[in-house]
Amino acid sequence: MNRRRAPTIRDVASFAGVSVTTVSDVVNGKGRVDPDTRKRVIAAVDEVGWRPRRSARALRSGQSGVFALCLPQRDHSVGDWLLNADYDMALVAACAAAAVDSDRQLLLAPRPKDVTDLVRLDVDGVIIADPQEGDLALTVLNGAGIPVVTIERDLRRTDGWWVETDTVGSTYMVLDHLAAQGAERIALIGSDAPWAWFSETIEAYTTWCEEREWRPQIRLIDVNKPTTSAAAAVRRLLRLRRPPDAIFAQPQGAPLSVLAAATAAGRRVPDDLMLVAGIDGQTLQLAHPPITALDLRPVEIARAAIDLLARRVAGADTAGPEVVEAKLVTRQSTLGHV
Amino acid sequence: MNRRRAPTIRDVASFAGVSVTTVSDVVNGKGRVDPDTRKRVIAAVDEVGWRPRRSARALRSGQSGVFALCLPQRDHSVGDWLLNADYDMALVAACAAAAVDSDRQLLLAPRPKDVTDLVRLDVDGVIIADPQEGDLALTVLNGAGIPVVTIERDLRRTDGWWVETDTVGSTYMVLDHLAAQGAERIALIGSDAPWAWFSETIEAYTTWCEEREWRPQIRLIDVNKPTTSAAAAVRRLLRLRRPPDAIFAQPQGAPLSVLAAATAAGRRVPDDLMLVAGIDGQTLQLAHPPITALDLRPVEIARAAIDLLARRVAGADTAGPEVVEAKLVTRQSTLGHV
DNA sequence: TTGAAAGCGTTACCAT
């Protein structure tokens, strides 16, 4: 096949009998072109089959038009990358969609050992999902002057360039819901992993208990093996003299394990024990019984993150953190008594 | 903050006291540079903090250095995109990793309504995962002269530019395993959705049954609502006079539903009914009992796809399809009799 | 072994 070279803006210009400037103005929606000329140019673009080369635009404008998304590294990873839970997936898809909507491309980046690799990416900005406390990648990127926003906040940061869920509010929502359903002893299965999402939930839970003078019941598990550690935590909880009648299992992977362990211990969900999950996902809908969960609204979070990053790249200097409210999806695991 | 303009190759050159040509040669590993000069240049690059601008390279070389990955659109989608099952996620992560390994970027692309959007992406090549029969995106990209490879094959294609799993081989592996575990009536829950993966499995299953003079038992479900349609299929199967003692549930989402429906119908897995899933995933490991499944090896598939696409972009004109062998991960759902 | 200079395709500035 004799593939001839791709058409350029000059080809369009000569085809339409105008200058390249005019073509450029037309495709960029500048108003200085006569309507007739405009039509002619548009026809020519179509006829010639021209599409503006991103790299040329990028070179001219100094911006690559690419954002990178850096996912957290968890244990169930593929190589050094992670993509595993429903939430992460949804986040990736939604970020990609939002990026395209703003005429950008979303690049998936590694959380590399050598963080300098991140700098060499040559992107306009980076989104870091679930930064660790004092995240190294964040530090390096900031040092290199590359705009960053994070999804969930780095505990050490105060600059406002992040998107977060209303953790306190959603924790209250969960606990209030359980109380309304008749729960009297609600336990929290959380984690001390270095993410704000965990610590803020613990705080909110503790405060909520204090307000009612209920005794908090907290078990921290290892997020790298949520299944086994959550199961162990549940077994211990259920062996107490006054075991909980409801559990808020926050980390990914924990809720299913809690359900299994509780069932194995002879408890029925929701009759003997109610259960709420910290992050919604397909598997929770398919569980028996289906499990009530917090929908963190990854789509909205992604959109907010892209917007925020776009603003930062554009040079905006003020920004409060963007807050996305979670939604409680009630399912059978907390609706038995109704 | 007074952010000065990013350093260019000229800055490096003047800092090192050489010409830009020499700097370029050094960073691109051309051999014509004196070792001492090379060292000096490398030091200068580091000192100045320069990183080559991708867009400039791209403009000069005519290649953007970007591959796009186009995911299949399923029903559980986020907007017009999909990322849902474990397999898709793993694929995305692995493609991104493989792309970076070959010094390229992986862009996540939509499966757009207006397919011309795909052409406007301005990428060097596109990977289409799970093309439909006579996939429109494929046709358009081919028409536009943009190199494409697919993951799994488009049934109408014969050009060899795709990566596929050894569907026939893995179907035999599943059936042989079940037979070895004592199964005598194996049913297949598949689909007539227009993907080679489904039709080839049905064919292989039928052939396998014929070889043994077993009566095939096939139920086709709606892949867009695997949960309900698979459950219905199972209920019907179990009501037969001679119900199956093993089920190969191929579509994503079906196996869990089969397990639930079978349990609800009073069957124990694996004692009364063995179960194998067509695609492995986290949820199958967490099920009770854990479900035996085919691991399609997304990481290997991704690597093969990137390599293949790289070859096609480079102008290679011969290519057999790349075949990646699946692996059977045996779990409790087929191991009860041992 | 090294350097100067010509592009790559696009947009922005300044003329007309």
Added chain:
DNA sequence: ATGGTAACGCTTTCAA
């Protein structure tokens, strides 16, 4: 309302 042309940062060709 339109066109000429000089950048943008890099690689490659050609000359020294």
